[in-house]
Amino acid sequence: MKLLVIGAGAVGGYFGGRLFEAEKDVTFLVREQKRQQLQKTGLIIESPHGNINIHPPLITTKDSGKFDVILLTTKAYHLEQAIQDFKPFMHDKTIIIPLLNGIAHLETLESYIPKNQVFGGVCFIESTLKDDGTIVHHGDMHTMLYGPRNEQASLSTNEVEQMFQSDKSTFALRENIDSDMWQKYMLITVLSGTTTLFDANIGQIKSSQSAMNVAESLITEVATVIERIDPSMDSERLRKKAQKQWDNLNASFKASMQRDTEKGLAVEADHIPGYLYVQAKAHQIDTPYLEVVYGNLQVYEQKRKDGSL
């Protein structure tokens, strides 16, 4: 089984790097600047679970070859281009596993690729990139969940499972990956929304009862919207689990979107809160907290564009 990781950023570099370390057949599809950087320094991971500096095979769109599994790890705003870039590396059974936060990318992927080749996926990790491309892993979490969304999956799950084994991080094949994706979407909307709104880590947010009330109201709104989009998701269960996940976070925890705003980078505003906000409007659900969170990120994007950050 041959794995192609699209992007060697904070998520793709970490999980792809751990699989390469575990001697899996892993190649990275990268853009030219990244290729040059990685050729010079190697792929470096600094992690509480062990630092590594490795030299996995790198390809760009100028190369050719076919891969059995594609792990998609770009940001949502690079999705359309990434699909055009990785499609030539697929054969008629290749499985795509996207690790993007959110859910709307599944529809985009399925508009280009047969549904039985699109798995679902989520990851739990707090990682970021240094200027020199080093992947810095904060905290303990490093879990990737994946699974078929279609009974007629083009490769058997047993075959795919062989690829995702490593002593240094956790990979789990799931029966209901859609449910995992919604639950993660719920969590990330609240975490990225509040940490960027207050420009604060979780400990700082927890120090204010009013800020905590905002988080709780956001949790309730998002759970309501998700249940309306997918009635198989129970809003009360979503809400309770998100609340528990929130309560268990370390004080120093930051969402990746917050780390991106601290660096003045683009954010997935339309893909994460924006998609839910549009769905809420379509279902005539009032979501004032989601509107504030989304509006805050839209203003941030505008400031980036006009150079006034």
Ligand SMILES: NC(=O)C1=CN([C@@H]2O[C@H](COP(=O)(O)OP(=O)(O)OC[C@H]3O[C@@H](n4cnc5c(N)ncnc54)[C@H](OP(=O)(O)O)[C@@H]3O)[C@@H](O)[C@H]2O)C=CC1
């Ligand atoms: N970081 C985190 O802690 C977590 C992030 N996520 C989610 O995972 C996704 C990825 O985030 P993250 O890893 O942080 O983002 P990064 O920006 O760190 O990494 C994305 C990588 O994708 C690469 N890329 C973009 N387009 C292409 C392309 N066409 N071909 C090849 N490579 C491409 C970029 O390359 P280049 O270097 O050339 O710009 C970049 O290195 C997001 O949806 C995010 O929300 C989920 C869980 C945790």
Ligand SMILES: CC(C)(CO)C(=O)C(=O)O
């Ligand atoms: C919440 C977290 C850290 C979990 O992986 C995440 O997905 C992100 O910050 O983007």
